[in-house]
Amino acid sequence: MKIKMRERVLSSNDAWARENKAFLTERNIRMLNLIGSPGAGKTCLLEKTIDLLGERIALGIIEGDLATAKDADRIRKKGVPVYQINTGSGCHLNARSVHKAMRELCTDTPINLIVVENVGNLVCPAEFDLGEDAKVAVLSVTEGDDKVEKYPLLFTKVSVLLITKMALLRHTNFNLTTVRKAFRKLNRMAPLFSMDSLSGRGFSPWMEYLNAAVQREDSK
Amino acid sequence: MHELSVVDGILRVVEIQKRKHRFSRVKLIEIICGKYNCLSEDNLQFCFDAATESSSLKGARLKIVRRGEDYRCAACNAEFGAESESLPTCPACRSTDVIPRMDYAVYVRSLEVE
Numbered sequence: 001m002k003i004k005m006r007e008r009v010l011s012s013n014d015a016w017a018r019e020n021k022a023f024l025t026e027r028n029i030r031m032l033n034l035i036g037s038p039g040a041g042k043t044c045l046l047e048k049t050i051d052l053l054g055e056r057i058a059l060g061i062i063e064g065d066l067a068t069a070k071d072a073d074r075i076r077k078k079g080v081p082v083y084q085i086n087t088g089s090g091c092h093l094n095a096r097s098v099h100k101a102m103r104e105l106c107t108d109t110p111i112n113l114i115v116v117e118n119v120g121n122l123v124c125p126a127e128f129d130l131g132e133d134a135k136v137a138v139l140s141v142t143e144g145d146d147k148v149e150k151y152p153l154l155f156t157k158v159s160v161l162l163i164t165k166m167a168l169l170r171h172t173n174f175n176l177t178t179v180r181k182a183f184r185k186l187n188r189m190a191p192l193f194s195m196d197s198l199s200g201r202g203f204s205p206w207m208e209y210l211n212a213a214v215q216r217e218d219s220k
Numbered sequence: 221m222h223e224l225s226v227v228d229g230i231l232r233v234v235e236i237q238k239r240k241h242r243f244s245r246v247k248l249i250e251i252i253c254g255k256y257n258c259l260s261e262d263n264l265q266f267c268f269d270a271a272t273e274s275s276s277l278k279g280a281r282l283k284i285v286r287r288g289e290d291y292r293c294a295a296c297n298a299e300f301g302a303e304s305e306s307l308p309t310c311p312a313c314r315s316t317d318v319i320p321r322m323d324y325a326v327y328v329r330s331l332e333v334e
Contacts, residue, residue, distance in 0.1 A: 001241075001243065001332070001333050001334070002330055002331070002332050002333075003237055003241055003330060003331045003332075003333060004329070004330045005233075005237070005328060005329065005330065005331070006327050006328075006329065007233045007236075007237075007327060007328045008229075008325050008326070008327055009226055009229035009230055009233065009251070009325075009326040009327060009328060010225070010226070010229050010325070010326060011229065011232070011233075012228075012229065012232065013225070013229075014325075091222055092222055092225075094225065123222070123258045124222035124258065126258065127222055127257065127258055127324075128222070128225070152256050153256040153257060153258055153324070156256055156320065157324065185306035185307055186306065186307065188307060188317065188318070188319065189319075
């Protein structure tokens with residue numbers, strides 16, 4: 001006998017993602033899901049973002065790693081509320097673990113933007129929605145300009161692509177035009193910003209993007 | 221290893237269907253997903269076998285079907301399906317300003333049971 005149906009496989013994660021979305025909407029909080037390889041410079045990007053943000057946005061960070069609280073420690077040093085999730089052997093964050101984290105994060109402090117730094121991985125995190133407003137891809141120039149074509153799912157889903165470690169560009173054979181073309185074949189809408197987190201060069205469009213994201217939420 | 225989360229989702233779906241249809245054995249589980257979903261039949265089958273080793277689902281085979289994507293043309297609003305590797309051009313007005321349908325969900329499409 002053949003039983004035909006159309007049942008979502010990740011319905012449990014999707015249900016938690018909807019729960020998260022409702023939680024955020026109710027509190028007028030916007031959430032970004034930051035995805036990139038290990039060592040792409042996600043935490044470094046957050047550190048510089050915090051420096052440049054000043055008091056304008058009440059930021060909260062959720063860190064996802066297999067082990068250690070090293071990233072959370074770095075963020076905490078910057079004076080920003082942070083919650084570290086350790087996934088053990090899990091290659092991605094799921095909506096349920098993020099729900100717990102966002103509840104903890106929002107207990108004492110007023111927050112209007114949560115950035116989730118997902119587990120370093122270009123594959124699995126792209127499959128699991130967390131209830132975020134937008135996915136943000138982080139790709140460093142040292143990873144090579146072929147990564148957009150090699151890991152297409154993430155790049156079709158993101159709302160913005162950040163190219164990091166631009167100060168190293170001249171030491172690599174990374175071609176920004178190659179990346180831009182490959183990205184446009186998959187994603188016509190999302191902007192691409194190239195930047196360097198140590199010097200802060202090229203951060204203005206990204207900071208504008210964050211400000212616009214939060215303001216959009218306020219006007220609702 | 222996100223395959224394990226996917227297998228867990230598949231097992232939930234099968235469990236619900238089992239209560240409804242009262243079958244004793246599952247021969248084939250057909251999964252449908254988009255062309256970009258990070259799923260391979262081999263890896264998924266490997267995880268499925270490991271997860272069902274001592275259950276009534278042992279021996280069931282998984283089959284992944286990739287669906288073509290649907291697009292909407294931003295210029296003329298035409299809706300069309302396409303299977304090309306990159307974003308296609310609109311068949312109606314030749315515009316390249318096309319928007320993919322944002323459904324990346326993975327579904328169980330059918331169960332072959334006894």
